[in-house]
Amino acid sequence: MNRLFKLISSILFLTFPVFYMTVSHASDDFRKRAPQVEETFTEDDDIRAEIVFGRELAARIIGKYGIYKNNDITQYVNMLGKGLSQYTNRPELEFRFAVLDTDSINAFAAPGGYIFITKGALKAIEDEAELAGVLAHEIAHVSERHIVKELDIKGKDESTVANIGRIIGGNTEFLRGVFTQMVDEAADILFEKGFKKQDEIDADRIATLIITTAGYDPSALSRYLKKISSDEKEGKTIGSTHPLFSERIEKIDTLLVDNNLAGKKYEIVKERFHENVRLR
């Protein structure tokens, strides 16, 4: 009898720390997750802030390069891009696509769903899967809110310095100036500094997920990057904001091998691409 009581007490004594640690670990884990929950921009005002900010940045991207007003090609790029954007977790965004009137090879994404590809990039692309890879990479910058996070763009949080709601709502020259400065800072990321290395690598990984899920060749983005990195060696103009080609290619190729996707045959949709994109 006494032995049994001792046994019960011993078990409770021994198991309590395990339960305690489990609970304590769960709380720690929750604390780690809590800021992430706060960071998710699910409130309408945050999304509106993202779109309004993105519009302004888009106007600067078009201001720098000019828009290529070819209806057929733009329709085609929008059809593909909008289709791909549905394989992301941002159904609330209206993704929009346009071609920039420059022979420099590049692509850009502004928050809220404004995506651009240059005429030069379209000339370098050989099939629809490659175009899907490039557009999906830019879609991923938007869906993962890379610029939004970098500049802390929110619509309602009073505590943040970058309170776009207040800045846009505020009708003073000072606040207008702050807003303009923020958009210029984002433009600087796109045109000069580039995204963080990890953001680029994440965008490649997500792009590969998007195009694979949509049914395109998972290696298409890697193929495109290999091509333009060799173009760069030949002295062609490549936008300076997508560096690290060799590292990005290596990471994508590793991802393909790790996910058992390397060397398999998938759709590249070459004919439809050339029917719609006639630039050469």
Added chain:
Amino acid sequence: MTKNLWNLLNSTISIFMLLFLPSAVLAGDLYVQSIKARILSSPSLGSRIVVEANRGEVLKELEKEGNWFKVSYKESTGWVSRLLVGPKPPSGKVSVLEETEEKLEKGSRRRASAFATAAAARGLAEERARISDQLKVDYDGLEWMEKINISDEKAAMFIIKGVGK
């Protein structure tokens, strides 16, 4: 007597588990945000497709591993990418343009948020002078871009037709 004590022991442990374990293992619902989400046999993109769930459908989260959730869906269990699901039902499109147009054309017929009102006031025609110090700004090009109107359904069909699935 011994049996009673064992029962006591079991009850005590059960109470501990009821009290503490749920907070550690409780898993929530995940809503499909993408048009379709493949549920795969393992947390790997190239693995076998177990089943596909459609936008808005609920998956039960069982566990998380890196960028993947193990989920149950209908009669099946498998892995879904975290990038295709979210903790809330997918929302409709949010647009600052529609609210702006509505406000400009019909007055404040419905209560727009303070943010949208401010955006409307600042966003389009009236504030063209708000030019960056460093960069040219092209709103005409932007509006040309925004006029292109393709439905999600049409774009989704375009992809399906292209890849032959």
